[in-house]
Amino acid sequence: MRTFEEPSGIHGVMASFSDVDSLVSAVGSAREAGYEKLDAYSPFPVDGLSDVMDLKPSKMPIIVLTGALMGLASGVGMQYWMEVIDYPKNIGGRPLWSWPAFVPAVFELTILLGSFAAVIGMLLLNGLPMPYHPVFNVPQFRKASRDGFFLCIEADDPNFDLATTRSFLEKLNPIGVYDVER
Amino acid sequence: MTSVTDNSRPLINKIQGLASVVMVLGVLAIGAGFSMEPETIYQSYLIGWLFWNGIAVGFLGLLMLHHVVGGDWGFVNRRFLEAGAMTAIVTGVLCIPILLGLPHLYEWANPAKVASEHVLHEKAPYLNTGFFYGRVAFYFLFWAGSAVLLNVWSADVDKTGSHSFRVKARLLSAPGLLVYVLVYTFYSIDFAMSLETHWMSSIFALLMMVGGALSTLSILVILMWRFQSTEPLSKVLVRARFHDVGNLMLAFTMLWAYMAFSQYLIGWAGNLPEEAGFYSKRLSHGFMNVAVALVVLHFVLPFFLLLLRPIKKAPAMIAMVGILFIVMRHVDLWWFVKPAFDGQPGSHFAWTDVAVTVGMGGIWLFAFCLFLKSKLILPVYESHHDRPPVKHEVYLHG
Numbered sequence: 001m002r003t004f005e006e007p008s009g010i011h012g013v014m015a016s017f018s019d020v021d022s023l024v025s026a027v028g029s030a031r032e033a034g035y036e037k038l039d040a041y042s043p044f045p046v047d048g049l050s051d052v053m054d055l056k057p058s059k060m061p062i063i064v065l066t067g068a069l070m071g072l073a074s075g076v077g078m079q080y081w082m083e084v085i086d087y088p089k090n091i092g093g094r095p096l097w098s099w100p101a102f103v104p105a106v107f108e109l110t111i112l113l114g115s116f117a118a119v120i121g122m123l124l125l126n127g128l129p130m131p132y133h134p135v136f137n138v139p140q141f142r143k144a145s146r147d148g149f150f151l152c153i154e155a156d157d158p159n160f161d162l163a164t165t166r167s168f169l170e171k172l173n174p175i176g177v178y179d180v181e182r
Numbered sequence: 183m184t185s186v187t188d189n190s191r192p193l194i195n196k197i198q199g200l201a202s203v204v205m206v207l208g209v210l211a212i213g214a215g216f217s218m219e220p221e222t223i224y225q226s227y228l229i230g231w232l233f234w235n236g237i238a239v240g241f242l243g244l245l246m247l248h249h250v251v252g253g254d255w256g257f258v259n260r261r262f263l264e265a266g267a268m269t270a271i272v273t274g275v276l277c278i279p280i281l282l283g284l285p286h287l288y289e290w291a292n293p294a295k296v297a298s299e300h301v302l303h304e305k306a307p308y309l310n311t312g313f314f315y316g317r318v319a320f321y322f323l324f325w326a327g328s329a330v331l332l333n334v335w336s337a338d339v340d341k342t343g344s345h346s347f348r349v350k351a352r353l354l355s356a357p358g359l360l361v362y363v364l365v366y367t368f369y370s371i372d373f374a375m376s377l378e379t380h381w382m383s384s385i386f387a388l389l390m391m392v393g394g395a396l397s398t399l400s401i402l403v404i405l406m407w408r409f410q411s412t413e414p415l416s417k418v419l420v421r422a423r424f425h426d427v428g429n430l431m432l433a434f435t436m437l438w439a440y441m442a443f444s445q446y447l448i449g450w451a452g453n454l455p456e457e458a459g460f461y462s463k464r465l466s467h468g469f470m471n472v473a474v475a476l477v478v479l480h481f482v483l484p485f486f487l488l489l490l491r492p493i494k495k496a497p498a499m500i501a502m503v504g505i506l507f508i509v510m511r512h513v514d515l516w517w518f519v520k521p522a523f524d525g526q527p528g529s530h531f532a533w534t535d536v537a538v539t540v541g542m543g544g545i546w547l548f549a550f551c552l553f554l555k556s557k558l559i560l561p562v563y564e565s566h567h568d569r570p571p572v573k574h575e576v577y578l579h580g
Binding site: 061092100101103104 | 443446447450451453489
């Protein structure tokens, strides 16, 4: 017979809600109670949810800008090297550095490397690919992709205590509260 | 029927009072200009008229677009869009001095020029005074007619809550947008491009449309900024709506830069007298500085400002960007019109170039306030998808 010891293998405590509004207000209450390491799950993007979660500003803009500027620099550098240094040619008597003609390629490279940075940066910041995540250990969590709204307070939050966090979540009028095993 | 507090009226009256002062000064300035140097004043007048007509017609385009695609940004601003579209009646009247003074502006309207220049003679079947008048009559019939219909129906639905409004508005707006783009194309060719009879560009009309839309959105965002503290708009003009309009401004400034550069690149690469000559006039002497200012202040600076979300969400900040766009739109039109008269009288900067536009702005704003006062400041009914219209929540609690 298996016996359960101290719940050392706990990812967090999860509460399930029936609708968007209770999820948003629950997240707000959890933030007010001082919980920081939490995540909310819903089947569709919820307007205003990230505001109540009080997320830190994303690093994405600076990553995309860096990628875009690299594209811009490579577009300018590549064409300058080709048209002025490596293989200069006389086209209709124009100067070698005829910048208007180079703008389209510079523009495209700026967009290209900016998009690469956006996709790769998004994957890295999201921690993807992620073949395993503890929240799926809760059978009810399946509903998160259909009609379920979930709030999970994670165990590495400084204020986390299995019993008190559990009773805190139970006060928020959830459908159910579940321990999430690691 | 509705007991909702509406204190936008005093603000509209205040703006209208200010507009009437500017209007009187503007009429005096236009009169003084006509008595002093007719060539200069015609050029100033055309710049000012193109500027304000672009805004009037721009409001109609946004209104039609809103009826077709929906969206909260259009619903909360619908009264602004409707009143703005109605001002096409006013710009139609303001067009009369241009129609009476065609030979002062357009060489194709000058019989001596047409007789001596082969190109003008060949283009005469299209570019002649009679046909021009007919086309202009059609443009304003379409613009003012659509604006009146959309306004009358919209005033009607406030009383009845009838489901048919949305259907009618869409049935007019969807094919209307198609006609709108065609009319805008010919309007741009007639009033702006035909100043340069030897020049050709197939993207120019779209460039005019995008530039006009940008100044329209700028006026809109300034109105939103002024009205966001008055009931009941304070409940709906939330930061997200400023963000929406800011995003549209960002899209349109990118489009403007894309098209303006495409037009330049093709002219530059082709290097033919008709196309390159257009730019060589506009990139020499003092006009070069204006061109650089356009690139920096009509695109680069506002582009980076509009990339920043905090700016788009701060009403006062985005209104400042709007003011920048409005000034630069005027500079853009000035830079297009003035060099067309290179070497002729009045082709340099004159005080009337600014005074007439500002004065005409007084007339436009006065009429705008008049139209704005004819209805409740926020539509009573909203309809989502194809469900029957429901009262907006502002009107439910009263």
